Amino acid sequence: MKKKLGLMVTAMLTAGTILAGCGSSDDGKSSGGGEKKDFKVAMVTDTGGVDDKSFNQSAWEGLTKFGKDNSLEESKGYKYLQSTAQSDYKPNLNSLIRQKYDVVFGIGFLMGTDVETVAKQQPDAKLAIVDMVVKGDNVANITFSEHEGSFLVGLVAGMQSKSNKVGFVGGVNSELIKKFENGFKAGVLTANPKAEVLVQYAEDFNKAEKGQQIANTFYQQGADVIYHAAGGTGMGVFTEAKNRKKNGEDVWVIGVDRDQHEEGMPENVTLTSMVKRVDQAVYEVSEQAMNGKFPGGKIVEFGLKEDGVGIAPTQENVEEKSLQSVEDFKKKIIAGEVKVPKTDAEFEEFKKNLK
Amino acid sequence: MQNNTKKIKFIVPLISVFLGLLIGGIIMLISGYKPIEAYVALFQGIFGGSYYIGETIRQMSPLILSGLAVAFAFRTGLFNIGVEGQLLVGWLAAVYVGIFVDAPAIIHIPLAVLAAGVAGALWGSVPGILKARFKVHEVITTIMMNYIALYSTNEIIRNFMLAPGERTENVKESASLASPFLQSITEYSTLHFGIIVAIVAAVIMWFLLWRTTLGYELRAVGFNQHASQYAGINVSKNIVLSMAISGAFAGIAGSMEGLGTYQYMTINAGFTGVGFDGIAVALLGANSAIGVILGAALFGGLKIGALNMQAIAGVPTELVGVVIALIIFFVACSYLVHWLMNRVNRGGKI
Numbered sequence: 001m002k003k004k005l006g007l008m009v010t011a012m013l014t015a016g017t018i019l020a021g022c023g024s025s026d027d028g029k030s031s032g033g034g035e036k037k038d039f040k041v042a043m044v045t046d047t048g049g050v051d052d053k054s055f056n057q058s059a060w061e062g063l064t065k066f067g068k069d070n071s072l073e074e075s076k077g078y079k080y081l082q083s084t085a086q087s088d089y090k091p092n093l094n095s096l097i098r099q100k101y102d103v104v105f106g107i108g109f110l111m112g113t114d115v116e117t118v119a120k121q122q123p124d125a126k127l128a129i130v131d132m133v134v135k136g137d138n139v140a141n142i143t144f145s146e147h148e149g150s151f152l153v154g155l156v157a158g159m160q161s162k163s164n165k166v167g168f169v170g171g172v173n174s175e176l177i178k179k180f181e182n183g184f185k186a187g188v189l190t191a192n193p194k195a196e197v198l199v200q201y202a203e204d205f206n207k208a209e210k211g212q213q214i215a216n217t218f219y220q221q222g223a224d225v226i227y228h229a230a231g232g233t234g235m236g237v238f239t240e241a242k243n244r245k246k247n248g249e250d251v252w253v254i255g256v257d258r259d260q261h262e263e264g265m266p267e268n269v270t271l272t273s274m275v276k277r278v279d280q281a282v283y284e285v286s287e288q289a290m291n292g293k294f295p296g297g298k299i300v301e302f303g304l305k306e307d308g309v310g311i312a313p314t315q316e317n318v319e320e321k322s323l324q325s326v327e328d329f330k331k332k333i334i335a336g337e338v339k340v341p342k343t344d345a346e347f348e349e350f351k352k353n354l355k
Numbered sequence: 356m357q358n359n360t361k362k363i364k365f366i367v368p369l370i371s372v373f374l375g376l377l378i379g380g381i382i383m384l385i386s387g388y389k390p391i392e393a394y395v396a397l398f399q400g401i402f403g404g405s406y407y408i409g410e411t412i413r414q415m416s417p418l419i420l421s422g423l424a425v426a427f428a429f430r431t432g433l434f435n436i437g438v439e440g441q442l443l444v445g446w447l448a449a450v451y452v453g454i455f456v457d458a459p460a461i462i463h464i465p466l467a468v469l470a471a472g473v474a475g476a477l478w479g480s481v482p483g484i485l486k487a488r489f490k491v492h493e494v495i496t497t498i499m500m501n502y503i504a505l506y507s508t509n510e511i512i513r514n515f516m517l518a519p520g521e522r523t524e525n526v527k528e529s530a531s532l533a534s535p536f537l538q539s540i541t542e543y544s545t546l547h548f549g550i551i552v553a554i555v556a557a558v559i560m561w562f563l564l565w566r567t568t569l570g571y572e573l574r575a576v577g578f579n580q581h582a583s584q585y586a587g588i589n590v591s592k593n594i595v596l597s598m599a600i601s602g603a604f605a606g607i608a609g610s611m612e613g614l615g616t617y618q619y620m621t622i623n624a625g626f627t628g629v630g631f632d633g634i635a636v637a638l639l640g641a642n643s644a645i646g647v648i649l650g651a652a653l654f655g656g657l658k659i660g661a662l663n664m665q666a667i668a669g670v671p672t673e674l675v676g677v678v679i680a681l682i683i684f685f686v687a688c689s690y691l692v693h694w695l696m697n698r699v700n701r702g703g704k705i
Contacts, residue, residue: 047624075669081662084672085627087616088662090545091410095666098406110521110621121543204513 039290041066043080043105043282044092050080054258055278059107059130062279066286089114097125103289105130105282115139126294128285130278137297140289142281144302146176147183148333149274149309150227151340152326153254154187156272156311157225159322162250164194167218169211169237170201171230175343177201180229180256180274182347183340189354190338191325198223202233211236219244219251225271227254241269252317259312273312280307305334363696367689368639372653374692375682383674393668397675400663401656407663409541413616414655415648416549417442420608421633422640422647423560424475424601429642430564431597432577437482437497438605439630440504441475443623445606447508448474449613450620453526454516463529468552468610475606476599478504483598487591493598501626509622522621532615547615554648556604561644563600573597605630635683654679 043063045056060080067078081092089111096104097118104125106115109132119127119136128140157166168184170177185197198218202210211233218226219240226241228234234256241253245267253264255273264270281302288294302308311318311326318326332338341347380390401411421438428435435441449471458466482496516523532547564570575583576593584590608629613620636654640646661675685692 079669081665082672084676086621087414087545087612091659091662092666094406094543095662099666113619118543121538 039070039072039077040099040101041072041078041103041105041286041289042096042099042101043107044089044096044111045080045082046089046108046110047083047086048108050082055130055276056107058258058276058278059105059282062277062282063105063286065279066283070290086110090118093118093127094122097122102126103128103286103294105285107278108132126289126296128282130281133299139297140285140295141299142285142302143299144276144281144308145179145304145340146229146274146276146309147179147186147340147342148304149276149311150180150183150229151187151190151333152304152311152330153227153272153274154184154189155191155325155329156187156318156322157184157227157252157254158188158191158195159325160252160271160319161188161192161195161223161225163222163224164192165196165198165221165223167198167215167223167226168200169214169218169226169228169230169234170199171205171233172203173201177229178344179342180227182342182344184227185347186341186350187329189351190329191322193354202230204233205231207233208236208239212240215240215253219249224250225252225254227256227274229256229274235263238263238269242267245269255312259314261312261314268317270314271317272315275310275312277302277308277310303333304330363693364641366696367692368641368650368686370692371639371685371689372682374685375678378681379674379678382677383670386674388670388674389668393664393670396664396667396670397657397660399667400660403663404542405540406542406544407659409537409544409546410659411652411656412550413544413546414659415651416547416553416615417608417611417629418632418636418651418655419550419553419648420556420604420611421630422636422651423556423633423644424479424604424608424630425633425637426640426642426644426647427560427564427604428597428601429637430577431573431593432580433483433486433594433597433601434494435479435482435497435598435601435605436494436634437479437500437504437602437630438608438633439626439628440497440501441478441602441605442609442612442627442630443501443504443508444478445471445475445609446613446620447511447609448606449530449610450523450526451516453530453614454524456530457527458529460529463527464532464614467526467530467614468607471606471610471613472603473606475609476603479602479605480595480599483595486598487594501630505623505626508620512620512622516620518619523619525618526614530614531618532611533618545616547611549611549615552607552611553651556607557644557648560604560647564644569596605633608633635679635686638683638686653682657682 043059048056050056050060063078072078083089083092093104104127106129108130112132112134115127115129116134116136119139126138128142130142133141166188168181170181181199188195188197200214204210211230215226215237226237228237237253241251244251252271253269254271257276259275260273261270341350383390383393400407424438425435449467452467452470482493485491485496486493512523518524532549534548537546572588573593575588576590580590632654636647636650639650657679661672664670664675665672
């Protein structure tokens, strides 16, 4: 009896874990029609899956739009392969290359090494990687000008801060996150030269409690707007802001990567968000490749000009005059009149010129 | 009679697999996918060329080892649900030795694999000791040890071994099981030498269980603890030993990932699933060494073929997950299959 019971328990557990990885994948049917082209693009999601409400989903939206615009047929002309484990990355990339897809996108830096190896083994294939730079003449490296987007949300923070004190919470102190920090600081000071920016790094992307602690300190010191570029750690910033809002304090959070309006609900603490348009980037690179201009071996940076970064579409908490200023500076940055600093040295330079 | 039960032992998994595929096909039909096309893609994705065979074998290696781990403990009457955790600590140990030790390959590789085995054995022996001394049920402790392993290994990587990309550095060339030769003959699949380690481990398990006194004692404890005790077998010692050996197999499964497939360890957001699949592999293989290899082949094949099913026939991997789950379901229900077969047989006679 005990054995039978044990068998059932084990079977249930196993089935449970296998099924646990399953989500829904309801992809719309392709519209098709029009003239058919020979061009084929595909992407491999990381383990987040295609409906992760973040960059995988965004990339697939971009690819879908590209497919529709060029009357490609879904799952023949454009498609995605989902990875359920890290060991799936390489087989998935290889599978698409073997099916002769013209460009294969690896979404997310987690796939960096795999893209690099596959590119080396298949020199005729064209690959692209998002948010990472790897070696290889047949790999397009897609990066974003996060500092430009951060500058815009910095403007909003500078104009709408009542205490003239704002905060920045970074994930890990690295070249990438420094771009967020310096862009943001430059934006704040441009809008409000009297403002003070508090900066702290959590040294972790997945520690919500640490984010909450830092937010607590910042708000305590009088900051009323905090911008986070800290992934999961940033969730703690939202928690702290919501708690304070419940107690009647007037505090705000600025979200990152995508429109984080929802994370701020129901207390509505999200002022705005700095969005990275992965969909736009995927669309562009696909188009370049189709026109025979695949940027292999190059780093393609998507900034304001390419519509690769910007402020979130939800703008109910942003004042009219802030929006106006965002629009003004957007034009100036695109025109090259304002150069947003990326590094600490560039920021010091920027600050000097401001005075 | 003896012959007959052997036959049944062989037939039941086959019928189960068939039923799983059949019902999976029906589900695909209902969901609007083409089952025939999908199954063709599935089989092509397993056998259709050296690349796919290479990937299948690569997927098999850790599954064989995790299956052996479960099967070994099962022979002593223990359910080791903690293979996943033991695998993770083994993975970390292998990668640690692979990165921080300098040695020629002939020493480095065995050393790294051994380190993985020792780490897994230590991790596995904790529930063993708790079971032997305090009668704490091993199912609960092993499950909990999985979580401890997952988050501890993540923390260790984060604090001591972090490289860009949420992972450790690559292991040194001399510790790597990867082989450019195997990759080139399989059109750049990720095949590595791990399969040899896995098969050697299967032979060791068989030898240990069936050709040594220790194995005899272990199996005796599995059949009946009280009788074994009465016969003078140290039950406590055997329980700890069984869990430790089981854990060693699981740890070595981790080294397959660390030294072979990946060459590094990542900060895992969740379990790899290899350990849990091992339970099903052992079940499919009726807890015998050769059965585990066959079970792992089936499982590994299905997993790799699933990718092709997605790529060619457009069937979501989730659905393939359902098919695999159905197969396990029917194996677990082998009593049902037995019962059905008996009914049919008797029906024929009367």
